[in-house]
Amino acid sequence: LPSDxxxxxxxxxxxxDIDNRRGVSVYRGNVVMTQGSTRIxxxxxxxxxxxxxxxxxxxxxVNKRAYYExxxxxxxxxxxxxxxxxxxxxxxxxxxxxxxAQLVQKGDSFKGERIDYDLKQQKVNAKGLENKKGEGxxxxxxxxxSERQEKN
Amino acid sequence: xxxxSSYKSYLLVACVLITMVGIGYWSYDGxxxxxxxxxxxxxxxxxxxxxxxxxxxxxxxxxxxxxKLTSSAITHYPHNDTTLLKMPHLLSYSNPQKPMxxxxxxxxxxxxEQDIELxxxxxxxxxxxxxxxxxxxxxxxxxxxxxxxxxxxxxxVLITNDTGRTRAIGMEAFYKDSLVKLKSRVRxxxxxxxx
Numbered sequence: 495l496p497s498d499x500x501x502x503x504x505x506x507x508x509x510x511d512i513d514n515r516r517g518v519s520v521y522r523g524n525v526v527m528t529q530g531s532t533r534i535x536x537x538x539x540x541x542x543x544x545x546x547x548x549x550x551x552x553x554x555x556v557n558k559r560a561y562y563e564x565x566x567x568x569x570x571x572x573x574x575x576x577x578x579x580x581x582x583x584x585x586x587x588x589x590x591x592x593x594x595a596q597l598v599q600k601g602d603s604f605k606g607e608r609i610d611y612d613l614k615q616q617k618v619n620a621k622g623l624e625n626k627k628g629e630g631x632x633x634x635x636x637x638x639x640s641e642r643q644e645k646n
Numbered sequence: 647x648x649x650x651s652s653y654k655s656y657l658l659v660a661c662v663l664i665t666m667v668g669i670g671y672w673s674y675d676g677x678x679x680x681x682x683x684x685x686x687x688x689x690x691x692x693x694x695x696x697x698x699x700x701x702x703x704x705x706x707x708x709x710x711x712x713x714k715l716t717s718s719a720i721t722h723y724p725h726n727d728t729t730l731l732k733m734p735h736l737l738s739y740s741n742p743q744k745p746m747x748x749x750x751x752x753x754x755x756x757x758x759e760q761d762i763e764l765x766x767x768x769x770x771x772x773x774x775x776x777x778x779x780x781x782x783x784x785x786x787x788x789x790x791x792x793x794x795x796x797x798x799x800x801x802x803v804l805i806t807n808d809t810g811r812t813r814a815i816g817m818e819a820f821y822k823d824s825l826v827k828l829k830s831r832v833r834x835x836x837x838x839x840x841x
Contacts, residue, residue: 502810505834510814514781514807514824521832546779546809547838 495565498530499584503548507539517543527551531565531572534582553580559594564613566599574598575611587613595620601637696721704759713738713792715762717753729755734764740795741822746772748790748797764788770797772821782806783819795822800829810836 508523518540521527525539536553537560543549553560555578562575562582575598577591588610591597595609597618606620622631697720706712719732734753738746751766770783785803790796797819805812805826816829 500838503834503836503838505832505836507832509830510812510826510828510832510834512805512812512826512828514826519834521834546807546836548836 495531495567498532498564501530503527503529505539505541517546519543525553527553531563533563534561534580536560536580548584550584551580551582553582554578559596562589562591566616570600573611573613575609577609589613603635604632605634606632692723692725693721694724710742711739713740715755727757729759731755731762734762736762736764736790738790738792738795738821740792743776744772744774744821744824746770746821748788750788760791760793762790762792764790768799770819770821772824779808781824783817785817794820796820803828809838810834 505521505525505527507521507525510519510521512519521539521541523537525534525536527534527539527541534551534553537556537558538554539560540552540554541548542551553562555561559576559578560580562573562580564573565571566573575589575591575596577595578593579591581590581592583589591609591611593607595604595606597604597609597611597620599611599616599618604618604620607623608621610619611617612619620632620634697717699718700716700720702715702717702720704712704714714737715731716735717731717733719730721730723729731753732751734748734750736748736753738748740746748764748768748770750764750768753762753764755762765787768785768788770788772781774780783797783803783805785799785801787801788797788799791798798817800816802813802815803817805814805817812828812832812834814828814830814832818827818829819825820827
């Protein structure tokens with residue numbers, strides 16, 4: 495939700511390296527980061543800040559994919575996203591899902607090697623793997639409108 | 647009888663003296679109580695010197711001020727070359743832009759007087775002189791290795807700055823480089839700056 499950005503950020507992890515001079519904090523081990531309805535999990539989460547304001551968050555999944563979820567405005571349900579790397583540009587309100595990317599939004603599902611999602615405009619841009627046939631291609635499942643309304 | 651008159655004069659002088667002593671005693675400020683030096687038991691044992699309300703100022707090889715340590719009681723023990731400190735107050739200038747103030751109820755300068763252990767209500771505050779922002783660290787045991795500008799604890803620690811706080815168990819703080827490594831159970835809470 496847009497109001498999430500004004501909410502406090504809570505973060506839990508097994509260990510952390512906080513470099514106040516460069517504004518880079520690396521959290522390792524069962525990392526859970528929440529801000530309002532936004533929730534990010536991963537094995538390693540790196541938070542980039544400037545003047546103590548969060549600019550970017552990069553979540554990486556080593557054992558399993560990193561995960562991102564956020565409540566959509568106007569009761570449109572929850573946006574869910576997975577990827578081995580999730581690069582979340584807070585100020586631009588964009589998330590980039592890299593490697594085994596997957597995004598589920600309003601019942602529609604997208605899979606691919608890479609997915610770029612614009613949170614403000616709710617736009618999806620998915621890419622497959624150029625040289626692989628079949629597995630690395632983009633896959634989309636779009637729910638028919640009627641079913642979609644039921645789903646919400 | 648001549649003796650009688652001299653006896654009278656002695657008596658007179660004695661009375662005057664007693665009166666003067668009496669006046670002197672009563673005019674003495676009764677409120678002024680000089681506390682007996684309550685010597686800490688450990689001071690007497692095998693200490694070779696002790697200082698009360700002392701300040702130690704240390705400069706590095708280039709002559710720059712490295713640290714200033716004040717303490718209500720400093721006691722040195724030659725058998726293990728350690729120095730016990732009561733209420734140590736330590737000002738570290740290894741990073742002149744970010745001086746650091748550390749306080750505790752107790753401390754010990756380790757052999758060589760470069761490293762210091764602090765325990766009981768340890769508070770370390772680093773102030774950024776360029777913007778006045780502060781980072782405060784609370785724990786109950788801390789070792790400071792001044793040559794490496796490193797503060798280490800394996801105890802619970804609370805780090806507070808302008809926008810939030812972080813708890814953890816175990817920490818290594820390279821305070822000259824503003825780098826903090828938190829060892830386990832990290833819980834961070836940060837308030838975004840309001841626009």
